[in-house]
Each structure stands twice: as structure tokens, then as C-alpha cells.
Amino acid sequence: MLTSLSIKNYALIDNLQVDFNNGLSIITGETGAGKSILLGGLSLILGKRADLSSLKDTTQKCVIEAVFDVSNYNLKTLFEAEDFDYEAQTIIRREILPSGKSRAFVNDSPVNLNSLQLLGERLIDIHSQHQTLQLISNDFQFQVIDALANNNELLQSYALELKAYKKLQKELQELLNFQDEAIKEHDYNTFLLNELVEANLIEGEQQALEEEYETLNNIEGIKEKLSVSYQLLSDEQIGILTSLTTIKNNLKNIAAFSSKYEDLFNRVNSSLIDLDDVFNEIDVLQDGLEADPSRLEEVDSKLKILHNLMQKHIASDVSELIKIKNELDDKVAVTESLDKTIAKKQSEIETKTNQLKIISRKISKKRSEVVPQLKEQLETILVNLGMPNAQFKIEILFCEQFFASGQDELSFLFLANKGGSFNELKKAASGGELSRIMLAIKSVLSNYIQLPTIMFDEIDTGVSGEISNKMGDIMLQMSKTMQVFSITHLPQIAAKGHSHFKVFKEDVNEVTQTNLVRLNHDERIVEIAQMLGGVEMSSSAIAHAKELLN
Known part of the structure; x- marks a missing residue:
């Protein structure tokens, strides 16, 4: 989980230092207050490329530093593979120099951006309404099914056998x-x-x-x-x-x-x-x-x-x-x-093929067994999210080809409304519907595997009050097993948080700056009341805000 974030000399941020807790953290603020700047700074920590336009003062370097508690993430293997120094409290620092050069460090050891991106993917998942490409990916869909099927050990065995199989195939081709x-x-x-x-x-x-x-x-x-x-x-x-x-x-x-x-x-x-x-x-x-x-x-x-x-x-x-x-x-x-050598290699490939098929069939069987369960859970959640007619049609087809995660081909189809026909997610669901589907999937996944910190960036845009209340409940439920951030404009969701942060702009010495502060209980009442009724708060808005918080 993300425990603290420090940003210096980035965009409109002069110097920001904030600590975070586990559970559900809410981030609110007026449009244009700088929430995107905050996300931009966080993205640099995750390996995004930077340029000089990121610097607030082009004569000084920009430094962004984040501290993560990675003790529950099983990342020692990744740290060893990438030659990182493993620390339970891992510090990632990114520096952008006035010359335009960029440097990245993990626990004070310099790293390249590719390695930083690999680590970043395991630490934070930033999800917005416009970032749903992952959802329509077959690889991601298999990950969801395999999480429910508890296929991790089988997939690791399959991966090892597949690697050996491909090595044998390459050797055979070289012989031929x-x-x-x-x-x-x-x-x-x-x-x-x-x-x-x-x-x-x-x-x-x-x-x-x-x-x-x-x-x-x-x-x-x-x-x-x-x-x-x-x-x-x-x-x-x-x-x-x-x-x-x-x-x-x-x-x-x-x-x-x-x-x-x-x-x-x-x-x-x-x-x-x-x-x-x-x-x-x-x-x-x-x-x-x-x-x-x-x-x-x-x-x-x-x-x-x-x-x-x-x-x-x-x-x-x-x-x-x-x-x-x-x-x-x-x-x-x-x-x-050569004929004898080739025949021997072909025999080894045949043996390896049979081993792969045995593992693949076990993986496929467990996948098929959990498909009805996944379908039911997703459809139940989507009913609560204002999609009462949503249906999934998930089919697992075993074939002869060896893929990266087995021998299955996956058909993951969706139907949003009655009278329609099942189609691929990207064709059957709107942007808002995809966001709710992703929320439902992440909610289901959080019950089965340790997910990284997730940050929902205004995925509640265009959602009604009652549905947003249900979305908030789902995020709150997810936060019992993982750290969840929600950047939102909706008071119903904002009131669900264990912690509440506000992004705002202020002019200091005639220079506009973006800042982020943690709100106490009374400040949360004011913020939620303003979200309900505008700057001129009515007594009813304040009463409503208190009611939501309680």
C-alpha cells in the first residue's frame, strides 16, 4: 500500500507531503483544482516518461518520492529478478533535472524505466472511465477466471513446461x-x-x-x-x-x-x-x-x-x-x-506435449467450474449498479494450440439490455458501463487475490445518486482487503471514505499553487455539503452531509 507521497517542484505543486492509511481514501476538489496533476506526479513514480514541462521552476529539479508497504505483496522474486534491494518499506524516487534528464531510484539504487514500470504495475492500478482496454483483453479475462479457479500453481507448472517445450521445438528446428x-x-x-x-x-x-x-x-x-x-x-x-x-x-x-x-x-x-x-x-x-x-x-x-x-x-x-x-x-x-538425433528430439517433444496437455486439461476443468460462479457474482453486482438486465456469456473452449496460459480459447460476451444480442465487451458496453463492469470485476477479484492499491479516477461520472451509493459500498467492501482511492465528485461516495483529502488551488505571492490536505470530521461535513449544494451551503445541505457521514 501507498503510505506517503512527496512532490516537489512539479507542475503547480511547490511542495506537497501527505501520508495515507489503509482502507478507502477519498480525494475531492473542484474541477481544475489539480487532481490530474496529482495523478500525473504519481504516474511518474510508476515509470511514465517525463519532460521539462513537468517542472514548476525550470531552474530547480523536480523530486517525487513515494513510500510503499510491500510486505504482503510477495514481491521478493520480482525484486531479485530486477536486482532491486528488497525492503518491506520500499521507497521509490523520481527526479527530473533542469537539463531534462530523468532519474529513478528504488531504495536509493538507480533503476531504468522499464524495471520501474514492472514494479509500478504491482503497486498501483490507476483506473479511469477512459482506461478500460484492460477489461477487453483476453489475458485479463483469463486472469480473473484463474483467480477464482485458484489456478496459480497449475499455471506456474504449465509455464515451466511450456518454456521447456518451446526450447525443444527450437532445438528441433535448428536440427532440421x-x-x-x-x-x-x-x-x-x-x-x-x-x-x-x-x-x-x-x-x-x-x-x-x-x-x-x-x-x-x-x-x-x-x-x-x-x-x-x-x-x-x-x-x-x-x-x-x-x-x-x-x-x-x-x-x-x-x-x-x-x-x-x-x-x-x-x-x-x-x-x-x-x-x-x-x-x-x-x-x-x-x-x-x-x-x-x-x-x-x-x-x-x-x-x-x-x-x-x-x-x-x-x-x-x-x-x-x-x-x-x-x-x-x-x-x-x-x-x-542426424536422423537418430532428430527422432530422439521429436520423442522428447511428444513427451513434453503430453505433459502440457495433462496440465492444460486440469486448468481448463477448474476454469469451466468457476465460470457460472463468476457470471452470477458479476451480474448480481451490476444489478446493484443500475444494470438490471446485464448478462454475461462466458465460454471456455479447449483446443490443440498451446497458448501462454493453457490450451483454452475464451469467449467473454456481454449483453447490456433485453432484446439485444451478446457481443464483445468493447461493442456491447458504453464507457460508463465498462467502468461499472471493471468495478464489479475488481470487487470480485479482491476476494480471491491480493490486488495492488487501486485508484478509481472519477469512474462514477454520469452515475445517479443511488447507483453512486452502491458504487461507494463496493469500494468500501474492497477496502477491507486492500487500499482503495477514489477521486470523485459525488458526495454519496465521498462520505464512504475512511480518510478524506481535498485538492485545491491557492495563490501564494501571486503564484498559483496546487495542494492536498487531509480533512477532519468538521471539514468533511463542509466539503460534502458544498458537493451537495454549492459554495453557498444551506442548513439542509449540512444536515444531509452529516447524515451521509453517519
């Missing part, structure tokens, strides 16, 4: 689309894969093949160089090994004389061991070298295949070709296994 594209590419991908498979790719083989190719391609030159090296090392007269052996023996004879000679001996001996190892390896390499034209051709062919594949796939080495082969292998495998 992928299959269409994959089939087109399958043959080509298979051809590319086979090329790479036939190449028998081995990590690091390119370097080995290139070395083998160079060896086979230069076999005679290599053999010649190895042979010369072998001779230089092994010649019995002047060979390097023979000479180095002589040097080693000479140094060995003098090694004992000094550590310097011993060091020379060790170094020469080490070199001799290394050269001897080189000699043996040259000998082995010579024995293994043979010209092999067929192997050379084979290596050359394999290298050409690798180079062509790397050029074709824009790869820098064999490891990249292996990676590409694996990717193609996956694509081909996925394409070939």
Missing part, C-alpha cells in the same frame, strides 16, 4: 535446418575427408619426408663426400686417426711431468674418442646409402600430395591438416547420425 544445410554439404565434406584419410597423415612426417627426399635426390654427392671423409680419417700413413693416435701416445709419455701435459693428453684422447665415433658412423652411413629411384619417386609423390592439401585447405603444416580432417570427420558423422 542444420540437416538441410548438412545434406547439401555432406557429399563435398565426405570427398574432402576421404582425400585426407587417403593421404595417411602422420604428425611430423613432412620434415622426415623432406629430409629423405634430399638424401635420395643427392645420393651420389653424399656418398662421395662421406668416402673422402672416411679416407681422411682412416689412411694408415697420413690419416687423421693415425696422426691423432701418435699425438696421444707422445703426450701420454710426458703427462706425468705436469698437470698441463696431462690436461693436453686428456683433451686429445677425448677428441680421438669422438673422431673414432664419427668414423664408425660414417662407415655405417656409407653401407646404408644406396640409390633408390622408386623410393625417391614415392617420397616426391607424397610430398606433392601434402603440399597440394595444405594449399587447398590453407594449412601451414600436417598438424593443421589433421585438425581439419578431424573437424570434417565430426561434420560427416553428425550428418550421418
Whole structure:
């Protein structure tokens, strides 16, 4: 419920601070006194867009702040979803700066207007005679029926299942689309894969093949160089090994004389061991070298295949070709296994469809059961509101399609007068009748669910005294379970309120200002008497006002 409202520098309001109670609060005032300004300021709190024309003094910022007691509204989930700081006493502040920029805060944390609107819809419902579009909405009509049917838990289960069902459908469609594209590419991908498979790719083989190719391609030159090296090392007269052996023996004879000679001996001996190892390896390499034209051709062919594949796939080495082969292998495998995957997904959708239908039928059954009850309650209320011939024709039709709130199609028809025919609400009811129907529906709803604060903005326009008395009784009854505001020109309704506020204009230092004050009992008598008989109050008007208040 709205517990307090503060408005500074907005339109004709300089500085307004007012506290509100639970129950039925009445707001009255002469035409043009500024009731619409008050509603405009409240709308900004609920997320309406603002502009500089809202500022009374364009050099100062406009600040509107409202405090709500949200402890009974089950809003913690919404606060978490929108990343608001939850407080039982929630403060919403809206600021309009002289630059034209607007800022909004929930419990001192900045929020965007979309989030503020979501919260605002759960806090205050402003209803006027011209705002009845909600009434003719199928979604709203279902909300009314579901409130009476106590379908909340079933609808939550249905929503979860529907979300999962739509996710599965999306995944299936993606698979089917992928299959269409994959089939087109399958043959080509298979051809590319086979090329790479036939190449028998081995990590690091390119370097080995290139070395083998160079060896086979230069076999005679290599053999010649190895042979010369072998001779230089092994010649019995002047060979390097023979000479180095002589040097080693000479140094060995003098090694004992000094550590310097011993060091020379060790170094020469080490070199001799290394050269001897080189000699043996040259000998082995010579024995293994043979010209092999067929192997050379084979290596050359394999290298050409690798180079062509790397050029074709824009790869820098064999490891990249292996990676590409694996990717193609996956694509081909996925394409070939798509039928099984699609069949599995279709089976999951079928299971989910059956689960949805089970929940939908339960929802539909409970809706159908409460339709007669809703019809009777609405028609009874409308009789008291001066519509004795009003009738509703509400039909629930179960169909195959899954909608946001079940599988039902709703026909919500209305007949205002005898001899007429049932038609849609927007065609069968006038503006005033729609307002009374909305009042009746809100009255019924208030018995079943926790409604937000509701503000009726002159929905009693054009209504007679007796009917307005009944409207006041309905608002009073509603206020037992929720906070209700009524902006009214009718004394019969004004007298029903637990609290009474008056909007008025006054000139301060030759500047017109709008203000709002709470009236005490005596002030209420005067206000209601003026509503009955004008500014020049008669004793009978005062007596009538007292009678209404009592």
C-alpha cells in the first residue's frame, strides 16, 4: 500500500507531503483544482516518461518520492529478478533535472524505466472511465477466471513446461535446418575427408619426408663426400686417426711431468674418442646409402600430395591438416547420425506435449467450474449498479494450440439490455458501463487475490445518486482487503471514505499553487455539503452531509 507521497517542484505543486492509511481514501476538489496533476506526479513514480514541462521552476529539479508497504505483496522474486534491494518499506524516487534528464531510484539504487514500470504495475492500478482496454483483453479475462479457479500453481507448472517445450521445438528446428544445410554439404565434406584419410597423415612426417627426399635426390654427392671423409680419417700413413693416435701416445709419455701435459693428453684422447665415433658412423652411413629411384619417386609423390592439401585447405603444416580432417570427420558423422538425433528430439517433444496437455486439461476443468460462479457474482453486482438486465456469456473452449496460459480459447460476451444480442465487451458496453463492469470485476477479484492499491479516477461520472451509493459500498467492501482511492465528485461516495483529502488551488505571492490536505470530521461535513449544494451551503445541505457521514 501507498503510505506517503512527496512532490516537489512539479507542475503547480511547490511542495506537497501527505501520508495515507489503509482502507478507502477519498480525494475531492473542484474541477481544475489539480487532481490530474496529482495523478500525473504519481504516474511518474510508476515509470511514465517525463519532460521539462513537468517542472514548476525550470531552474530547480523536480523530486517525487513515494513510500510503499510491500510486505504482503510477495514481491521478493520480482525484486531479485530486477536486482532491486528488497525492503518491506520500499521507497521509490523520481527526479527530473533542469537539463531534462530523468532519474529513478528504488531504495536509493538507480533503476531504468522499464524495471520501474514492472514494479509500478504491482503497486498501483490507476483506473479511469477512459482506461478500460484492460477489461477487453483476453489475458485479463483469463486472469480473473484463474483467480477464482485458484489456478496459480497449475499455471506456474504449465509455464515451466511450456518454456521447456518451446526450447525443444527450437532445438528441433535448428536440427532440421542444420540437416538441410548438412545434406547439401555432406557429399563435398565426405570427398574432402576421404582425400585426407587417403593421404595417411602422420604428425611430423613432412620434415622426415623432406629430409629423405634430399638424401635420395643427392645420393651420389653424399656418398662421395662421406668416402673422402672416411679416407681422411682412416689412411694408415697420413690419416687423421693415425696422426691423432701418435699425438696421444707422445703426450701420454710426458703427462706425468705436469698437470698441463696431462690436461693436453686428456683433451686429445677425448677428441680421438669422438673422431673414432664419427668414423664408425660414417662407415655405417656409407653401407646404408644406396640409390633408390622408386623410393625417391614415392617420397616426391607424397610430398606433392601434402603440399597440394595444405594449399587447398590453407594449412601451414600436417598438424593443421589433421585438425581439419578431424573437424570434417565430426561434420560427416553428425550428418550421418542426424536422423537418430532428430527422432530422439521429436520423442522428447511428444513427451513434453503430453505433459502440457495433462496440465492444460486440469486448468481448463477448474476454469469451466468457476465460470457460472463468476457470471452470477458479476451480474448480481451490476444489478446493484443500475444494470438490471446485464448478462454475461462466458465460454471456455479447449483446443490443440498451446497458448501462454493453457490450451483454452475464451469467449467473454456481454449483453447490456433485453432484446439485444451478446457481443464483445468493447461493442456491447458504453464507457460508463465498462467502468461499472471493471468495478464489479475488481470487487470480485479482491476476494480471491491480493490486488495492488487501486485508484478509481472519477469512474462514477454520469452515475445517479443511488447507483453512486452502491458504487461507494463496493469500494468500501474492497477496502477491507486492500487500499482503495477514489477521486470523485459525488458526495454519496465521498462520505464512504475512511480518510478524506481535498485538492485545491491557492495563490501564494501571486503564484498559483496546487495542494492536498487531509480533512477532519468538521471539514468533511463542509466539503460534502458544498458537493451537495454549492459554495453557498444551506442548513439542509449540512444536515444531509452529516447524515451521509453517519
